[in-house]
Amino acid sequence: MNIMPWHAELVETISDLEKRDALPHAVMLSGGEGLGVDVLAHTLARALLCESPASGYPCGQCKACHLMEAGSHNDFMSLELEEDAKQIKISQVRSLVDFVSESSMRGGHKVAVINPVEDLNIAGSNALLKTLEEPAGDTIIFLVAQRQEAVLATIRSRCQILNIQPPSHEDALSWLMQSLPAADSDVVHSCLSISNGEPVTAMRFIEQDAWGQQKTMIEGLGAAVKRKKTVSDLAESWADDYLQDRLVWLIQWIEQMIRFSSTEDESVFLNADSVAMLKYLAGKAGFSVLFELREAHLVQLRLLMGSTNPNPQLLCESLIILWQDLMRSSR
């Protein structure tokens, strides 16, 4: 089991509530993608079903823990996106409603995890409302919310909301170094710096060599801006599995340019390879152009995260052209 120290307080809270027989029926666990909120939900589910939990964590040894490990505990249900689906289907919600109405097979709690709850569509959300309001028997539903504001108010209002706070920079670093002992410490620092302080994202970045990818991206963008690389060639190299990360990085770079424009402080640029280009472009463009550029990227990011399946190549091309246009803008 992967213990994430920044979850400990909430694990204890749930354990205390259980001991006092005061557990709410629906708990929304809210926090950024990189805080391991899904891991927390499953840890809590295991602990509630475990026969002898220790300090709120599952023992990993008992019959219930073994059944959970094997994915065959009858008093547990997990609702997640099915492969290639963009939304949690209403048929999945209906099976959850059935699960909640049955009595416990092993005589203890029944636990369900919905991950993430913002992937429920309107019909699915509505089908869930009654269950959240009047769950039968001893059922606890954990709803994982990475973007709480995207969850319907009618769902939110029926849950007890627990917010997961990111760890301190030092705690995040020490967790990363412990989890990835072979990783280069400079790379760990760098990846954490571009992860919004969220350690699970930093870990993913370290594993996928995000720092190296950023370097390649900066070189490519620099070449495209100087018209030494075609827009379509660069777009093709970006339109891969990491496209969403790339958009987030582009937005971070634009925000750094905006900050630099007002402070003239080079330390706002987190990636040393990016300084020369971003500084130069920030000098060419004014605030309003940079804010427009940021907004254009946010629009594309929202499209990408939504259910419309935008064409990745065209999406990248439209943004790269905007970066090229910075060369033409003048304050």
Ligand SMILES: [Zn+2]
């Ligand atoms: Zn156990």
